[in-house]
Amino acid sequence: MEFTENLSTNRASDQERARVLANPGFGDFFTDHTAVIDWTANADGNGGSWHDARIEPYGPIALDPAASVLHYGQEIFEGLKAYQHADGSVWTFRPHANAARLNRSAKRLALPQLDEEAFVESLRRLVQADRAWVPTGEGEALYLRPFMIATEAFLGVRSAREVSYRVIASPAGNYFGGELKPVSIWVSKNYARAGRGGTGSAKCGGNYAASLVAQMEAEANGCKQVLFLDEFNDNAVEELGGMNVFFVMKDGSLVTPALTGTILEGVTRSSIIQLAKDRGMPVTERKITLDEWREGIASGDIAEVFACGTAAVITPIGLLKNGDELIGDEQATAGEVTMSIREELLGIQLGTVEDRHGWLEKLA
Known part of the structure; x- marks a missing residue:
């Protein structure tokens, strides 16, 4: 799947990013971009297709008040981390397992399946765009949150025919904070x-x-x-x-x-x-x-x-x-x-x- 890039012209400054990375917490701050892929059902209702894969500036999502996710909770998500290694490269852990679980969740919530390679590529493209946000402190990582939401505006009880898959990223420290203890x-x-x-x-x-x-x-x-x-x-x-x-x-x-x-x-x-x-x-x-x-x-x-x-x-x-x-x-x-x-x-x-x-x- 080919991704287009619309990179932010309002990125955090080096000073702002350094302040966040000095004490990232967990899920409190977010990087400059998001990965997005849209899905639309076929006109006959049989299947559909993913399209418009892109990297765009992080920001609010515009949703119709009747969007299915707001009324029937048709959504799923994943969580994984990106780690910086000693040579400066950035790696993630078992993303194909997360992709497979996302698809199992999608099946249960009547959402479309996403190709595993597209899932992994969405992570890759977002991390490459926001490489400077990967923390380097002990026990720290860039937390990646892929999610899928039903965006079609309607109030009938059925699976949505318009869906958005997205990935956001957040620098993360120790989940429970401070020194590891029972x-x-x-x-x-x-x-x-x-x-x-x-x-x-x-x-x-x-x-x-x-x-x-x-x-x-x-x-x-x-x-x-x-x-x-x-x-x-x-x-x-x-x-x-x-x-x-x-x-x-x-x-x-x-x-x-x-x-x-x-x-x-x-x-x-x-x-x-x-x-x-x-x-x-x-x-x-x-x-x-x-x-x-x-x-x-x-x-x-x-x-x-x-x-x-x-x-x-x-x-x-x-x-x-x-x-x-x-x-x-x-x-x-x-x-x-x-x-x-x-x-x-x-x-x-x-x-x-x-x-x-x-x-x-x-x-x-």
């Missing part, structure tokens, strides 16, 4: 992130919107994230508001909740499973309940617990708050296996550890 997690008893037959396995905004009230409850109780359970399946552990969960067992094996259709299949999750298998660690994807978590911590059968996702990579979990019940230790230190896998994964992403599986893709 976080506290709140158990949600009143809310569910997704249900069976729903959109839990799709990366769509509605799932995150449904998690926000529970996230607010977690924060009110001094926790960084919220844990969702399946109350109809023995309170099986599902996932956090935006992260998958792993358990390091005393016998050296790794356990993570099985994908049941209500859990998002994280790219970081699948990467960790592969790296663990490379080490000879047994990995099991199965049901693990809140009771097993509680009893495993008490008995020592569960040695470490961590969460993972693109934004935070790997974050150790120290304490689980289940109402007044405390499971774990708020003062715990990060586990040895957790940190070892984290360092290996980050090393691959940053180009300091061999990329045995060909996961890296050069962008600039």
Whole structure:
């Protein structure tokens, strides 16, 4: 797919950009450009085509008040990072896996499929246009947010016939801020992130919107994230508001909740499973309940617990708050296996550890 360029004449100055990169936070600042590809359905309603691929200045999106995305939430998104390596080149991690997941989400939300190579090229062209925005501090990266929205103006309940795919970028520091240390997690008893037959396995905004009230409850109780359970399946552990969960067992094996259709299949999750298998660690994807978590911590059968996702990579979990019940230790230190896998994964992403599986893709 050929991209045209309409580069901004009002880019951030070197001084403005330096101020942002000195303390980027997460998702607070955005680069000068955006990548865009439009889709229009065929006149007969059978299929459609992508067109007008372009790089243009970052700015507000003009939408008709009747745009489908505003009324029926027909949208999906992805998240990945671009990392600067020691030689100054910029790479991203497993973009084809993100492209494939975007298409799985698109199918579930009745949106059009986007060619994987067009997805990767949109990242490449945006990063090349905004190369100066890639941060170089320890643990920092340029966060890339591809998304797809239904833009057709109509109020009938059907899939939209006009769609826009876009990519924006934001320099990013540590997701949880400051020094990496185990976080506290709140158990949600009143809310569910997704249900069976729903959109839990799709990366769509509605799932995150449904998690926000529970996230607010977690924060009110001094926790960084919220844990969702399946109350109809023995309170099986599902996932956090935006992260998958792993358990390091005393016998050296790794356990993570099985994908049941209500859990998002994280790219970081699948990467960790592969790296663990490379080490000879047994990995099991199965049901693990809140009771097993509680009893495993008490008995020592569960040695470490961590969460993972693109934004935070790997974050150790120290304490689980289940109402007044405390499971774990708020003062715990990060586990040895957790940190070892984290360092290996980050090393691959940053180009300091061999990329045995060909996961890296050069962008600039």
